[in-house]
Amino acid sequence: MKYISGFSFALAVTIFITFCNNKKESDTMESRQGITKTNWGNTDGKEVFLYTLTNAKGVQVKISTYGGIVTSWIVPDKNNATSNIVLGFDSLSGYLAKPPYFGALVGRYGNRIAKGKFKINTTQYTLVTNNGQNHLHGGNKGFDKVVWDAAIDNDATATLLLSYTSKDGEEGYPGNLKVNVRYTLTNDDELKIEYNATTDKATPVNLTNHSYFNLTGDVANSILDHTLMIKADNYTPVDTTLIPIGEIKTVKGTAFDFTTAKKIGRDIDNVPGGYDHNFVLSKTDTSLQQVAILSDSISGRLLEVFTMEPGLQFYTGNFLDGTFKARDGKPINQHTALCLETQHFPDSPNEPSFPTTILQPGKQYHTITVYKLSVNK
Numbered sequence: 001m002k003y004i005s006g007f008s009f010a011l012a013v014t015i016f017i018t019f020c021n022n023k024k025e026s027d028t029m030e031s032r033q034g035i036t037k038t039n040w041g042n043t044d045g046k047e048v049f050l051y052t053l054t055n056a057k058g059v060q061v062k063i064s065t066y067g068g069i070v071t072s073w074i075v076p077d078k079n080n081a082t083s084n085i086v087l088g089f090d091s092l093s094g095y096l097a098k099p100p101y102f103g104a105l106v107g108r109y110g111n112r113i114a115k116g117k118f119k120i121n122t123t124q125y126t127l128v129t130n131n132g133q134n135h136l137h138g139g140n141k142g143f144d145k146v147v148w149d150a151a152i153d154n155d156a157t158a159t160l161l162l163s164y165t166s167k168d169g170e171e172g173y174p175g176n177l178k179v180n181v182r183y184t185l186t187n188d189d190e191l192k193i194e195y196n197a198t199t200d201k202a203t204p205v206n207l208t209n210h211s212y213f214n215l216t217g218d219v220a221n222s223i224l225d226h227t228l229m230i231k232a233d234n235y236t237p238v239d240t241t242l243i244p245i246g247e248i249k250t251v252k253g254t255a256f257d258f259t260t261a262k263k264i265g266r267d268i269d270n271v272p273g274g275y276d277h278n279f280v281l282s283k284t285d286t287s288l289q290q291v292a293i294l295s296d297s298i299s300g301r302l303l304e305v306f307t308m309e310p311g312l313q314f315y316t317g318n319f320l321d322g323t324f325k326a327r328d329g330k331p332i333n334q335h336t337a338l339c340l341e342t343q344h345f346p347d348s349p350n351e352p353s354f355p356t357t358i359l360q361p362g363k364q365y366h367t368i369t370v371y372k373l374s375v376n377k
């Protein structure tokens, strides 16, 4: 009898331990795939949160409610070693030091508006000028420097919903603009960014994300050795202040020809200052299409860009000058990261021949961009 009860006790303990272990495992699974939230400090009298989106493979993207910033995107390379492929910091203070738009949501108008001036019908508007004589990326306090409201989409596995209302007159823009951005990390390692906005007065809107990529995950490696293909037969040449001169010029026979994949550094010496240009995508409609492929042979990583937008600002980190440091302390120097900003063309409000960027009341601004990561083994 004694023996049996001893045995039962042992059995009960075994069952209990097994139950606990299983529970532990399912808990880990839960925290593996999905979305978690942590406090990340305060600014502007508002609490800031950092969300971690994790997909079924364990790939993680972190997004801050300050600036809607993608602070990290950790992915495996061809040897299964993981590293961070975007520039960013682990603390809010890094961003409050105003790095040049690292990972941020950019708005109300991504890129430049000449002299901060434009007209809608007969009304003249004057925006804040924050880039020499021009307006850049929404002004002194663009969407990259405000705290967004956040919610988790419970119907999806790893989706973060951000919203921000930009007030009439903010940085000089007309109309109250309600913006919603939906970030999703899919199980196919796509970071999908869906932008929606409505306004109560006609206003220019051109939203984008300003992530800087270095597919090696190490800023010691120049991005001039990355290979890039852009599906663009034309680009918009610029003046010395980087404002388009209004022409749409063929890339054929120039350093801007990325229609066939080539090393970024191959022709860059023929582009004074480096690439910082809007490429006119060859797609002819607003459907979501693959427009660029970036790859790197060191890591084997490959990044595809899909967008509904007509343009792509390809920026080779020309103004990065070592002021900011990577997480490992290495200086972020010129050409150590690059941006592929999907967008309408710079200065469109002043160029009637460019696709319009004016959002009218009662209309919906809607655009999607996808960055898809894969590895060539």
Ligand code: GLA
Residues within 6 Å of the ligand: 100, 101, 111, 136, 242, 276, 313, 315, 319, 339, 341
């Ligand atoms: C964009 C612009 C660049 C530069 C960076 C931020 O990519 O086109 O000229 O202003 O943002 O430094």
